Amino acid sequence: MQDCIFCKIAQGQIPSNKVYEDEAVLAFHDISPQAEKHVLVIPKEHYTDLDAAERGMDAGALAHLFQTAARVARGLGLHQSGYRLASNCGPHACQTVPHLHLHILGGSQLSGRMG
Ligand code: AMP
Ligand code: ZN
16 A cells, blocks of 8 residues: 555665564564564454454465464564563554554563553
8 A cells, every 4th residue: 555654664765673474474573662672463464453454364364374483472482581562553552553464562571450
């Protein structure tokens, strides 16, 4: 989608610090990390958020996105001490980039508060 920063990252038009890439998904370090390790996992295809993806995205592709997040987290060694997987959806969740993304947060003790 035009003017979507994550579409541009997915297409290589804007650089990113990549962790993993295949034909459908991309994982890269968050530019403004909110934890010791903060990685984003996105589908290359544009969906505004999880709600839009649930309605329009192939279920297997959505499963692949989550599977990739778990694999990336394991690859970073986060599975041992634990990590948080989050996806902000819409204004109440303070979503700032309207392209579906999963946040992987870990590497040190996180807050027990979720909201
Ligand atoms: P959200 O607030 O859930 O929409 O998360 C958007 C995330 O994207 C934030 O954590 C930003 O720091 C991150 N972000 C924005 N632009 C970039 C970029 N060019 N490269 C990497 N991460 C980015
Ligand atoms: Zn997009």
